[in-house]
Amino acid sequence: MSTETVVEKTWRMLLERHPEARRGDPAVIEAASAEPRLRRLFPFPSHGCLNFHRNTDFPWSNDLPRIAGGVKGYLVYGAGARYAELLGEVATPQEAAALVVAHLPSDCGAAVEGPWHGADSF
Numbered sequence: 001m002s003t004e005t006v007v008e009k010t011w012r013m014l015l016e017r018h019p020e021a022r023r024g025d026p027a028v029i030e031a032a033s034a035e036p037r038l039r040r041l042f043p044f045p046s047h048g049c050l051n052f053h054r055n056t057d058f059p060w061s062n063d064l065p066r067i068a069g070g071v072k073g074y075l076v077y078g079a080g081a082r083y084a085e086l087l088g089e090v091a092t093p094q095e096a097a098a099l100v101v102a103h104l105p106s107d108c109g110a111a112v113e114g115p116w117h118g119a120d121s122f
Helices: 005-017 026-033 093-102
Strands: 040-047 049-053 056-059 067-070 073-076 085-089 110-115
Touching: 005 026, 005 040, 005 056, 026 040, 026 049, 026 067, 026 093, 067 093, 073 093, 085 093
Parallel strands: 056 110
Antiparallel strands: 040 049, 049 067, 067 073, 073 085
16 A cells, blocks of 8 residues: 655645645646656645645745746746746746756755754744
């Protein structure tokens, strides 16, 4: 019998558009889930963005880039609790997911279950 991790369950529920899952842009969620490095992180849609965290419960790590919908495409912002540096504006959700991956810290591994205890938490 296989048990899902919190990260796996959250991705599954987002992809299935489960009624109890947070709402986000389905195209962005699908594109991000196709990136293996992002699929290991905790996805958190909020305020028109798809955020990625190194942990599964508040307080969040808040040290990874995020994807936001733009007027003519998708915006990728740097890390931080608020909108940080704009890393780029791209035409497709796949390009946005790839841009996030390109800006992940080298030490970014799978999300840990529970709150973030790192130095960069907000």
